Amino acid sequence: MADEFILDAREMAPPEPFDKAIEILQHMQPGQYLRMLHRRVPYPLFDFCSALSLDYSFRETPAADFEIIIHFACDLETLRREGLL
């Protein structure tokens, strides 16, 4: 089972969501993933994910927010099994 970091950025103003996410992502290890809740798709963050060799996916929630999952490629199957992707 993968360890989850959660970052609820729905009530944060820019650039706080980016700063907090980068802080987590830089120290994340395989077997861990970040679940971020955001009011928008954080496109600038995705470029940094690629630079850190992390994969990402996002989906719109019923409340019209976005859930973003950022993870290591090796954890893809585990996260799928857990129904997160």
Add this chain to the structure above:
Amino acid sequence: MRMKGLSLETIPSIHVPFRFFNTAPWMGVLAALVLLLEADSVFSSSWNPGLLAMTHLLTLGFISMVMLGAMFQIVPVLSGEMIPGGVLVATSVHILLCAGILSLVVGFYWQAYWLFSWAIPLLLSAFVVFLLPLASLLRRRIGGGDSIYSIRFAVLALLISIGLGLVRAANYAGLLQWAGLPNTISLHLGWGLGGWVLLLVMGVSYQVIPMFHVTPNYSTHMAKVLPTAVFSSMLLLTFVANPVIKGVAVLVLCLAATTYGIISIRLLRRRKRKVPDITARFWHMGLLSLIVAASLVMIIYFSDHLFPSIRWREKFYIGTGIILIFGFAVSVIMGMLQKIVPFLSYLHLQRSCMNNFDLLKTLPHMGEFVPPGFPRWQFRLHLAALLLLLVATVTGQLVELCGLLLIVDFSWLGLTLARASRLYLSTAKRVALHNQS
């Protein structure tokens, strides 16, 4: 369809919007200088050459200068598509616009209307060079949702306003004797302020108020109904002669502006972060001014015969113009600039640290680009300048003081933005050196 989010992969170079943003405040300073030099007569009539010069320095030099710069930034970000031509188009538009505005204003100020034969081609070229690539993008089915919906109307309104303005300028210069549409001046003003400025502020606010001030989103329904109502009313006012229909159009236009103002103020009151944010106050000042101006426009249209004299009617017209231009548009733009410039600076610097994450920690925080004391003083200066402008319009007194206060108001903004741009440039240079080594 509500947009899925901002697409920041297509952002243009920071120099594109910054050259417009850094020019605009100094056009405001020129407007203030005209006020100072023409203090004796500037508010005597809405046809006063000094007042016309000052108005165009504010509407073209400040408001449109910032809005064009912002369009180069916001349309690609919202739609995910680059405006064709990029830096070359932006540079050409900036140079042509500056030269065109200065020829127009000097022509008005010294009543040297022959200068309009320079101003017309320069301004026409500036807007054609701006609008052609933009139109090629906007006529396609692109992302951007409610904002792009309103921006499309704004661009059409700009086109009409510029067309009417150029016809008037050609008239002044003796290049054209065309009776054409009656009320060309009122329509030029209506399409410029009620169309271009209001519709663009609406479109931009649908993104920036929820994003920067962490408020709920505008309802998609209202976000489409309001710009449609504004644009349709302006069309009716332009092409329909029936006085009843015209009256209804004015009513709808003013009610749409008022509704937009009330909805936006209510959204700002529902800010989820209760930290003090002075730039939200600029929105409040601007939106309240819009609501007041909409009521005054209704009074002018429906109760014009009630004014005791022509002199008072003129004062009322000028006062309404000041509330709409200086109270609404300039306030909102000042607030937005102090939010957008730090945001863009930080965003661009972040991206330059992609290959060296340690550098991210060394970047100045967003709040360092425009420290809180700067917008706080800006707000005090701007509010004082607005109130004094209104007092000067009504009483004809304190106009020199008003001119001085306006110089300080716009210079303060110019220095704030220059300071932020300098910090961006020095940091970008440092990051580039690190990246090279």
